[in-house]
Amino acid sequence: MSAVSTKPYLLRAIWQWCIDQGFTPYLATLVDDQTRVPPGYARDGQIVLNLSPDATGQLQMDNDYISFQARFGGAAHSLVIPVVNVVAxxxxxNGQGMAFEPEFDETEAGAEDSEDASVEDMAATQAELLAQRGEAPADEPPRPPRGSHLKVVK
Known part of the structure; x- marks a missing residue:
């Protein structure tokens, strides 16, 4: 039996911690063809979203997707964010929270057995996937805002 990633559980926990502390939870995510966000709001293949109860409706944080309703420019939109795309x-x-290494769908990348793949092979596969998506590979993954206290989880 395949174990479910800890990422969706950590996302829900940090979200709940923000709400309990009276903070505004922000979610930074990569935008690709599996991500549904209003057109024109993503910058450089990323978007940062306010996930507070005041800013969202019908928020669901499942193991595979985060979905909710939000207003952009006064118009209501339904958003769907794959958990694998979430980077923070x-x-x-106060910038406290958690950052994650970007993940890549193994079926998209063509990897058959990621456990046997070397780090160099995985980096090359990630670069190919980014090129297919029309994105330039970055030297480093997207980072949280300056002065934040996020821990990057690999």
Whole structure:
């Protein structure tokens, strides 16, 4: 039996911590063809979203997807964020939270057995996937805001 990633559980925990502390939870995510966000709001293949109860409706944080309703420019939109695309969740007020290494779908990348793949092979596969998506590979993954206290989880 395959174990479920800890990432969705950590996302829900940090979100709940933000709400309990009276902070505004922000979610930073990569935007690709599996991500549904309003057109024109993503910058450089990423978007940062306010996940507070005041800013979202019908928020669901499942193991595979985060979905909710939000207003952009006064118009209501339904958003769907794949959990694998999430790169950070943090409190707007103090930057505390957690950052994650970007993940890549093994079926998209063509990897048959990621446990046997070398680090160099995985980096090359990630670069190919980014090129297919029309994105330039970055030297480093997207980072949380300056001055934040996020821990990057690999």
């Amino acid at each position: 969740i943090y409190a707007r007020e």
